[in-house]
Amino acid sequence: MTYKIFNNKYIKDFITLDNKNTPCYIYDTSLLKDTFHAAYKALNENFNNAHIHYAIKANTHPKIIELAKEYSMGIDCVSGGEILQALDNKIPPSNIVFAGVGKTNQEIDIALEKDIFSFNCESIQEIEVINERARNKNKIASICIRINPNIDAKTHHYISTGQFDDKFGIAFSTTSEFLQSQLGEFKNIKFIGLHYHVGSQILDRTVFESLTNTVNKHFETLLNIGIKIEHINFGGGLGIDYTNPSQNPIVDFDNYFETFSKGFKFKNSVQIHFELGRSLVAQSGIIVSNVLFNKTTHLTNFLIIDAGMTELIRPALYQAKHHIESLSINKNIKKYHVVGPICESSDILAKNIELPETNRNDLIVIYSTGAYAKVLSSQYNLRPSASEYFI
Numbered sequence: 001m002t003y004k005i006f007n008n009k010y011i012k013d014f015i016t017l018d019n020k021n022t023p024c025y026i027y028d029t030s031l032l033k034d035t036f037h038a039a040y041k042a043l044n045e046n047f048n049n050a051h052i053h054y055a056i057k058a059n060t061h062p063k064i065i066e067l068a069k070e071y072s073m074g075i076d077c078v079s080g081g082e083i084l085q086a087l088d089n090k091i092p093p094s095n096i097v098f099a100g101v102g103k104t105n106q107e108i109d110i111a112l113e114k115d116i117f118s119f120n121c122e123s124i125q126e127i128e129v130i131n132e133r134a135r136n137k138n139k140i141a142s143i144c145i146r147i148n149p150n151i152d153a154k155t156h157h158y159i160s161t162g163q164f165d166d167k168f169g170i171a172f173s174t175t176s177e178f179l180q181s182q183l184g185e186f187k188n189i190k191f192i193g194l195h196y197h198v199g200s201q202i203l204d205r206t207v208f209e210s211l212t213n214t215v216n217k218h219f220e221t222l223l224n225i226g227i228k229i230e231h232i233n234f235g236g237g238l239g240i241d242y243t244n245p246s247q248n249p250i251v252d253f254d255n256y257f258e259t260f261s262k263g264f265k266f267k268n269s270v271q272i273h274f275e276l277g278r279s280l281v282a283q284s285g286i287i288v289s290n291v292l293f294n295k296t297t298h299l300t301n302f303l304i305i306d307a308g309m310t311e312l313i314r315p316a317l318y319q320a321k322h323h324i325e326s327l328s329i330n331k332n333i334k335k336y337h338v339v340g341p342i343c344e345s346s347d348i349l350a351k352n353i354e355l356p357e358t359n360r361n362d363l364i365v366i367y368s369t370g371a372y373a374k375v376l377s378s379q380y381n382l383r384p385s386a387s388e389y390f391i
């Protein structure tokens, strides 16, 4: 099946006949549904007792939260704002997990008052503060401890989270000591399990295998000292194909879940959780942008378009490469730097890519922008917020 976002004629008509303003984000509802469905199916084929918490940070649009709810998913949040957004969209509090290294008092209070499923705690001090605030409210807070397993996620260093010089999580040795000697003092804390998340855009299956092996060891160690674990949360991180989005619109969820279901020895003794973000939504979104100017310097042909780092910061921030097409029907091929209008030299969306000869008022499509695009957008240079459409 060809999804509408990959049909250039459809997209061109959608923008020009409907007089849509560019730049804009377009999401393909069928692809979104098929992706959520594929994830749900693969999860349940591999486990009897596992849950996905959609990592809302990837895209907070209510329609996507709605879809997560349709597939019985919970929500993974990293701020009070995200918790409130999930609740506004009728996600039951019992399906909400809350991670983040720097939870404020207000955020902790929101989570306590709403009785969310679990805090994923990232420092011992945080557990002390949650205990104190829960005591003041006469509540018991359920917590998982986020372990930093010191695993190289083999991804861009800005989105790698599971090594000792990353700010995330607590070392296992510290956790084990804490559970044995200190946990008992915290009367308003209920320890329910371990949480892991080693990074994002992970394409190498061996990373998930290493994670599973490490979790096996941690689980066994705690079991041997009599500490009961009810929940294991493997986090998210499954990467997508940014090079060929139309050939690989839906990632191989089966392969991903199978890694854990084959490798995790205790899969039938605990509840298992995943926090997928990008893999559920990235391929379903595109940015459509209009070409403002062509400029040829001594060295380079620049295509200056009306979308920039304010709509998609990933190339500037992580040197990410998104597939880009021109909707020009010119037969000549030229090499271009595709750049945005922002007053920053890093506002480059792609360098030296071949496109059909493209001119002012031709349209440019940037693919795989359903995740970490709109949510990371800004109004820098006082630019208006780009609209989002679902087709």
Ligand code: LLP
Residues within 6 Å of the ligand: 055, 057, 058, 076, 099, 159, 197, 199, 200, 201, 235, 236, 237, 238, 275, 276, 277, 278, 279, 314, 318, 371, 372
């Ligand atoms: N769980 C936790 C605790 C996380 O920190 C994240 C992502 C996820 C789950 C979801 O990971 P995913 O399945 O989406 O890989 N802005 C960056 C990505 C940052 C990811 C942050 N944490 C980018 O555009 O590549």
